[in-house]
Amino acid sequence: MVVISLLEFISIGSIFPLLDVIFSEKLDRTIEKSFLTNFIGLSEESIFILLSLIFITFFLKNIFILFYTKYSSSFMMHLTLDIQRKTFEKYLYSNYEVLRKIDSNEILRDINIESRMIIGQYVSPLLTLILNLLIIFLITVLLFLFNYKVSLLLTISLIILFFLFKLFFSKKLINLGYERQNYTKDILKSIKQTFDGYRELSTYNFLSLFLKIFVKKSVKLANNGMRRSILLIIPKLVLETLVILLITLSIGFMYLYGYKLSEIFLIISIYTIAGLRIFPIFVAITNAYQNLDYSSAAVNKINEILGKKINRKEQIFNDLKYEKTISIEGISYSYDKKQILKNLSLTIPKNSFFGITGPSGCGKSTLVDLISGLTQPTAGSIKIDGTDIRDIRKIWSKKTAYVQQKTFIFDTSLINNITLNNDEEHDPKLLKYALEISHLENFTSHLEDNLNTSLGEFGSKISGGQQQRIGLARAIYKNPEVIILDEGLSNVDQKTRESILNKLIDLKKKKTIIYISHDLDDLKKCDDILKLQ
Numbered sequence: 123m124v125v126i127s128l129l130e131f132i133s134i135g136s137i138f139p140l141l142d143v144i145f146s147e148k149l150d151r152t153i154e155k156s157f158l159t160n161f162i163g164l165s166e167e168s169i170f171i172l173l174s175l176i177f178i179t180f181f182l183k184n185i186f187i188l189f190y191t192k193y194s195s196s197f198m199m200h201l202t203l204d205i206q207r208k209t210f211e212k213y214l215y216s217n218y219e220v221l222r223k224i225d226s227n228e229i230l231r232d233i234n235i236e237s238r239m240i241i242g243q244y245v246s247p248l249l250t251l252i253l254n255l256l257i258i259f260l261i262t263v264l265l266f267l268f269n270y271k272v273s274l275l276l277t278i279s280l281i282i283l284f285f286l287f288k289l290f291f292s293k294k295l296i297n298l299g300y301e302r303q304n305y306t307k308d309i310l311k312s313i314k315q316t317f318d319g320y321r322e323l324s325t326y327n328f329l330s331l332f333l334k335i336f337v338k339k340s341v342k343l344a345n346n347g348m349r350r351s352i353l354l355i356i357p358k359l360v361l362e363t364l365v366i367l368l369i370t371l372s373i374g375f376m377y378l379y380g381y382k383l384s385e386i387f388l389i390i391s392i393y394t395i396a397g398l399r400i401f402p403i404f405v406a407i408t409n410a411y412q413n414l415d416y417s418s419a420a421v422n423k424i425n426e427i428l429g430k431k432i433n434r435k436e437q438i439f440n441d442l443k444y445e446k447t448i449s450i451e452g453i454s455y456s457y458d459k460k461q462i463l464k465n466l467s468l469t470i471p472k473n474s475f476f477g478i479t480g481p482s483g484c485g486k487s488t489l490v491d492l493i494s495g496l497t498q499p500t501a502g503s504i505k506i507d508g509t510d511i512r513d514i515r516k517i518w519s520k521k522t523a524y525v526q527q528k529t530f531i532f533d534t535s536l537i538n539n540i541t542l543n544n545d546e547e548h549d550p551k552l553l554k555y556a557l558e559i560s561h562l563e564n565f566t567s568h569l570e571d572n573l574n575t576s577l578g579e580f581g582s583k584i585s586g587g588q589q590q591r592i593g594l595a596r597a598i599y600k601n602p603e604v605i606i607l608d609e610g611l612s613n614v615d616q617k618t619r620e621s622i623l624n625k626l627i628d629l630k631k632k633k634t635i636i637y638i639s640h641d642l643d644d645l646k647k648c649d650d651i652l653k654l655q
Contacts, residue, residue, distance in 0.1 A: 450502070465501075526593065561622055612639070
């Protein structure tokens, strides 16, 4: 960066002696106001050498800038990826209670857009600002050596102009940055909601309504960008006007004060050439500062995310032997100031088929989230053979599998959806067993590519019952010690569900099964039932 600034200084400065020679009435005449000719005696034969040096200087400068751009772009790319990874990681390992309060569209925006915005609209402009400040400082030094009075006036004018731009535009750009954040999230939300609810929206003929919502949000974002563009172009237009005015006034004043035409042309030429660099640099500095204001919303947001502390430490256990019971001791749980569970105690023996039932919203799913270690009780404790689950959460998660009502299906093959493994080899014996328990063998045989058949985004190519059976197969393949089914078979037809439950009853010889259901016939197969109110 410093090298580029010096090369800019040399390349601009090398032109001054040439202009000195061209506008001198005699080649050997020393212009009184030119400091360069006091040190460099130029003959007519030296002009060719000077021209060659000017060309070489500019050429080397541009070659250096080319390599600088290449490596700085590479640096920016890796920095962007690093910020995206860290942002993703912070969200990924956030506390579940905190995470579920955050709009998923906000998470998408922060990881994919805001993290990139920091580099493109903050770090890059910041580096540009520093580089251009160095360049304009060196050029200004050169101009001061040539004519300090005019240079001082020019410097003061530019500084005043810069702070006037900052005064009038800074707050507006900061507000536009926060508006852009909200509009971006709203657009992502409208897209996601439209396609998530496509069936219902199509049935109710609401697709055109959601298109209007999307267009309305997009227009707001476009207007935001337009207002920003106008604010960015104003400094350039104002500066152009002032430069023309300044040149006109300077020529008039110098003529009135008796400057010779050759001297006027020399001074104007030197300041014009310097202005050709100072003008775009000053505009770039102003725009860079404006970009810093505009991106401050993104910077504050990412700083807030990266500044969050994630507690990933837990008591070190090489292994956990689950041999007897899951003990729930006086647990309570509140969410958003609402009491969901209060002073609940129970024991789930190992190798039992334990049922949980109750009306919607009574805390069934919350209870299994607590048992699996996904969330923590606000009071009381859950212990595995006497060990608090808080101390063994990571190890315990390896020994549990969860089948929810809405099974998440990846846009990949059936086998990868079951094994959750795209790279390593699978266990054929365990896979066959998982397919058998979940009644997927017949289903698989009718697929075009069998286990390698793609299931589509969110399982769009298969039914809800098939998705749930894939979720069960995934749980069986994990080979855990505890399997939790939270309405995990509710979409499966009665005959198939009956068969699966019978196999799960046999499976309890090796596993502990926790089964949530509203179906009383299904619950009759359980060893014990907890009824929540």
